[in-house]
Amino acid sequence: MLVDSHCHLDFPDFDGERDALVARAHEAGIGVMVTICTRVRKFDQVLAVAEAHDSVYCSVGTHPHNADEELDVTVEDLVRLSAHPKVVAIGEAGLDYFYDKAPRAAQAQGFRTHIAAARATGLPLVIHARSADEDMAAILEEEMGKGAFPAVLHCFSSGRDLALKGVELGLYVSFSGILTFRNSEDIRAVARELPADRLLVETDAPYLAPQPKRGKRNEPAYTAYTAAVLAETRGVSVEEIAEQTTENFFRLFSKVPRPAA
Structure with a gap:
């Protein structure tokens, strides 16, 4: 069995075919999927997808692109919403300096709010980090000093x-279809070096379809392609x-x- 630890099944890209999408995932050996929230104000839509499928779970949180729109979301809000049995993670939250769609101060503030919620609940924080390595490392180290929290x-x-x-710091690292791209040798080198007990796979569907599906809409079934490349990269079996x-x-x-087995 494989797990797609990060996808966005509430996105309109999948309207009208979610049942078929989940069925294809099961046929490909994907036993569990986590559909990730990007706006707390749209959490109900994310939760509805999870509630409709036994093998789908979800998170609650605000993507850094939307951080300035939801600075009023509190730690208490996230803790309360995460009490639902289908909510298994906090986020995704973090820093994105590549697109800079929200002010960096707002991204950092939102990120710290989500860290506090992960610490309070013990649920893993799903971290989005792009072109912000130094600030991300600094915040993670500072916040871990205040009390440990699980994260990927x-x-x-x-x-x-x-x-x-x-x-x-105790985090996990998840690899998407980017790992399979021909120009991603640097990412494969990282995947080769990390401890085996910290590795996850995901799709980030509908984005970043792996080879040989690159350029098409991604979906959870394609987790298998990324897992195959990760196995090849590390010199082990699928x-x-x-x-x-x-x-x-x-x-x-x-x-x-x-x-159940």
Whole structure:
């Protein structure tokens, strides 16, 4: 079994075919999917997708692109919403200096709010980090000093130093279809170096479809392509990567019940 630890099944790209999408994922060996919230104000839509499918769970949070729109969302709000049985993570939140769609101060403020919620609930924080390695590492180190919290650097595309700092602080690192791109040798080098017990796989669907589906709409079934490249990169079998990343997922996302054998 594989797990798609990060997708966006509430997005309109999937309107009218979510049942078929989930069925295709199951056929491809994907046993669990986590659909990730990007705006607390649209959380009800995310939760509805999770509630409609036994194998789909969700998070609650505000993407850094939308940070300035939801600075009124409090730690207490996130804690309250995360009490639902289907909510298994906080986020995604973080820093994105590539697009800079929200002021950096707002991104940092929102990020720290989500960290506090992860610390309070014990649920993993799903971290978005793009072109912000130094500030991300500094905030993570400072906040860990206030009290530990579980977290994953999702859709990893940052530098080696951030990956190693994340692992040092107890974080997990998740790889998406970017790992399969021909020009992603730097990312594969990071994936090769990290401890096996910190690795996850994801799609970030509908974005970033892996080879050989690149350029098409991504979907959870395609997690298998990324897992295959991760196995090749690390010189192990696909079965070993599936077993390891799935075990890692359930250790981090501890609120998700393991499917019956």
